[in-house]
Amino acid sequence: MTYKLLVSDLDETLLNDQGVVPQTNIEALKKAIALGVKFVPNTGRPYTTVQNLLQQLGLEEAAGQYVISYNGGIITENQGNRILSQTGLEQSLAEKIFHAGLINDQVGVHIYTLHYLYIYNLSSRDALHLQQRQIPFENLVTPSFPQIAANDLILKVIFESTDLAVQQAVEDQVLKIVGRDNVTPSRSSNCYVEFNPPRVDKGSATLRLASQLGIDRTEVIGVGDNNNDLSLIQAAGCGIAVQNALPEVKACAQVVLQNDNNRGALAEIVERFILHDK
Template sequence: MTYKMLVSDLDETFLNDDGTIHEENVQTVKRAVAQGFKFVPNTGRSFESVQKMLKQLDLYDQVGEYVISFNGSAIVENKNNQIIATQDMPFTMAKQIFKAGLIDASVDVHIYTLNKLFIYNISDSDKQYLATRGVAYVALKTTDLSFLNMQQPIMKVIFEHPDIQVRHKIHDAVVASVGIDQVEVTYSSDRYVEFNLKGVDKGSASLLLGEKLGITKDEIMAIGDNNNDLKMIKAAGLGISVANGINVVKEAADIVTKRTNNEGAIAEVLNQFVLIGEQ
């Protein structure tokens, strides 16, 4: 099989734990792209937050190169950050999720619009994590979200807490409020529980981009490490887990890399399936 595109999660997959990029990943991505291969970051974060990374990969402001953001809520062409497709969340739903998931004062909440990230009650650990990834945000001082009605579209709402049991309680509270048939729920980075509009996920966005580019499912590879990567890995022709992936991701994947994210796992994949025979 000739693969034409790799959709890749970023945090704990393509990026090192400290938010930097393994140099071997940088070089193999550049060589693959030079051959016409598509390397598409597929992230829960905004496309604005990955511009520095795109510059390192020579993908910044390039025609015919893409980023999938917000767990699949937006597909963006890198040239002028042109929006190709969005699947946003109704303002009323975002307010309902925010209210239900804010179960106590230890929880912080991220609200992603297309161009801004708003965070209420941000924790010190979350500040540090976002700083390592160069993520800009606007701090909210109030739970009154009426101003967001002018900030449409809203891409997703997520909650941060280090305790998985608290994240489960947030999940249950939101689902009880809005209904499981209304939202896609995923977990990521061992700190977030994320809510998108039902039907929006990294996998469906990957297939949609492939369709727009004339690339079939069988020609797409997908790689990730965590719960929000599952549908992407299952949707692709070849689903891959990094060596540091959680067990459920490893079980769902067709293959598991020998390398972790800190060891250049993407370079391993590209060398094995794309840059075959290259010296």
């Protein structure tokens, strides 16, 4: 099989535990790109935070190269960060999610819009991550939903807790209040419970982009490690889990890599599934 599209999660997949791309991954991906394979980061992060990675791979400002961000909420072309598709939450729904998920005073909440990030109850862990990624945000001092401009798009609402029982309680309460059919829940990084619009996920966005490019799903590789990568792995013709993936992610993948995110998992994919055909 000749693969034309390699779609990868970032945190705990392409990036190592220090949030850096291993050099072996960079070198391997450059080989794949030189052969005409399109490499698409598919992340829950904003697309603006992926620019350094694109620069490392020679894809920054590149026409005909793409990023999927906000768990599938936005697809952009790298040249000019041109938005090709975007799907957001109605403000009234986002506000219901916000209040429903604040089940105790230890839970943090992030509201991602196209132009801003609002955070209530910021943890020291998240403060460090945001500083490392140079993401500006507005700190909410009270548990009140912020005033968001009518022309700004709310892309997702996420809750932060390292307690698995609290994560489950947050998800259960939000789904009870807003209805299971009105949101797409997912988990990431072992501490986030994320809510996107219905039918918005990494997998559906991958298939939408592939269709626009005239690429069949059988020609797509999708790789990830966490719950919010399940849709990507299931949608791709070749769904791959890195060695450090959650057990439920490994169970749904067609391939489980020998390498984890610290040992060049993407380089293993390129060697096994792209270069071996050339």
